[in-house]
Amino acid sequence: MENSRRITFEILLEYFVKKRNLNDIIDRYLKIRKPKPQDKSLIYQISKGVVKRYITLDFLISRISGLKIEKIEILSLLALRIALFQIIFLDRIPDYSSVSESVSIIKGFRGRKSANFVNAVLRKATRIPDIYQFLEENIKKVRDRNRQESIRHSFPEWLVRYWGRTYSSDILKKILESLNRNPEFYFRINTLKITEKDFYDDASSFFSGPYETFLDGTAFKIKDKFEEFINSKFIREGLLFVQNLSSQIAIRYFLNPGPGEKVLDICSAPGGKSVSSALMMKNEGEIIAIESNEKRLKILEGNVKRMGADIIRSINADAGKEYFLQTDKRGNNYKKQKDQSNDYNEYFDKIFIDLPCSSFGTVSKNPDTKYNKDIGRLKIFKENSLKILHNAAPYLKRGGKITLYTCTLSKIENEELINEFMDKNEGRYKVDNTDSIRRLVNENVRDFPEINCLPESGNIIEILPWYLNSEGASICSLIKLK
Known part of the structure; x- marks a missing residue:
């Protein structure tokens, strides 16, 4: 776990400092560092999740710490973002694990003083009885409604205003919510090489549960085993390709x-x-x-x-x-x-x-x-x-x-x-x-x-x-x- 979180920390540090393409950074780190297969999904999930939600996370960090975000140096801020993302959005990871790993990483980078600061903020966060309610109550104190939506859904305020001039408030809310969901993966069957029936018969062992088919069976959606499909013979032999x-x-x-x-x-x-x-x-x-x-x-x-x-x-x-x-x-x-x-x-x-x-x-x-x-x-x-x-x-x-x-x-x-x-x-x-x-x-x-x-x-x-x-x-x- 420590290795995967360390890799995640370094990926996000490069992204927030150098503003390079996130996918390119992740792919390069995975290729060089070669984490265990079971850790890859966690690296993707936390790296993309922190970037997706960092406006919300920074607002929460500021409210809990009592400091303006500009006053928190980047390494400590990054450790706080990673831990709070896991505490709020990843239920399967215990809070104590998220806290201890982030504190350990920042201690290695910045020493005991920074580690103590990160630990104090995170311990305070874990003592909040309902962090979702705490977040929402503080968002409602913001006067501007566009700013509220920007913080709540972690979209730049200018983009919220831009969409707000085109869509109703209800549609805007659904757009922001749906774009923050985890992506679903669709595949297209190459019917030049295999029929739909032959593919589903051949691939039956890959489906661990029900799967959904669309467009007369030429397309299907999976919620797990994505890596297995990507690395399978179906992709290698051109029987299948990813397409939204x-x-x-x-x-x-x-x-x-x-x-x-x-x-x-x-x-x-x-x-x-x-x-x-x-x-x-x-x-x-x-x-x-x-x-x-x-x-x-x-x-x-x-x-x-x-x-x-x-x-x-x-x-x-x-x-x-x-x-x-x-x-x-x-x-x-x-x-x-x-x-x-x-x-x-x-x-x-x-x-x-x-x-x-x-x-x-x-x-x-x-x-x-x-x-x-x-x-x-x-x-x-x-x-x-x-x-x-x-x-x-x-x-x-x-x-x-x-x-x-x-x-x-x-x-x-x-x-x-x-x-x-x-x-x-x-x-x-x-x-x-x-x-x-x-x-x-x-x-x-x-x-x-x-x-x-x-x-x-x-x-x-x-x-x-x-x-x-x-x-x-x-x-x-x-x-x-x-």
Whole structure:
């Protein structure tokens, strides 16, 4: 236990001091330190949990210690965050264990004086009869309601205010609560290599209890043994891949590619949506997958090869640049003249764009994503997305469909983006979400009753996080008229 908590401490120290990507830090430490398999889940749980809840934890630490957070040096503050997270949010770990481990770690880093301070604050916390009631009573003393929600759910105050201008107070509360839940993991069966029935028969020994299937059995959800599935032959042999349900629905119901069609997939790494398209197309037709990042492109190519999706061809290109199917990612022309005929003009039946975004819909699994943004960043995401959409449009046939996907809930990045694109292309496109929504609801409302409230009209379809118990997402399909 001490080793796993020490690793967790070092992971969080690097995150809070250097503000690097949390997943990258965790993966690097696990690779170097090689903790026991049973300790990995605890490291993930505490590391991500502390980051997810640190605004709440800091408020509580300040109230218990009587000190402003800025007055507590970072190592002691980190030890307090880790211990209090376990005391409040992890019932299976005894309080005395959480306290003694944090005190021991801070003593090794900072000596007896810091250890005594941490011990005193934590002992005081454990003597509070009902720490949840104590926390809530102190939150209610804060006058500003947005500040209250920020502290209660540990979201930046600016983001609470931003969402509050779009959603009712009840919906806002559900968004904040659902994004703080532990993520659920969905898989997609590769029907190019195995039937649903054969997979479930073969995998029966992996399921320790009931499991849930969706989308005609092509998708399923598990609550445990995630590591076993990830390291199993099903992943190694390309019989299975991880894909959240919102992404699966975007391909199945909104893009809806069919055999023989030509599909362009933009911002396509790590390749799940390209492979999902190939499965729907029964590996017949053509998919060109565009990715600007060379490392991510290699991951995509490895995944596509393992899945046996032969119709997918990958290209290292930057869709933020004009003529991106005519140039390499550095802007060098493949052809000598830009006005020469481009073989891909009006070539594709369908285009899917996984737009760069703030990723707020993924906070349950990527908690750090809610802290490193501001309104200015959202506007930059929108402008970059608008460039990509404008650059992709000439490659779509008349009568063809562009499906846009973001894993975020953001009016600037979604609704404003579509409105600006439609204004600049007046009469050339129409929104086409109605049939997709009807099929989605009719086929899945029994499993997910919340989707029954999805509107059949409107430019953007928002999949709020609790609808599917998956990531929050926004989807829109456009038909090219001329």
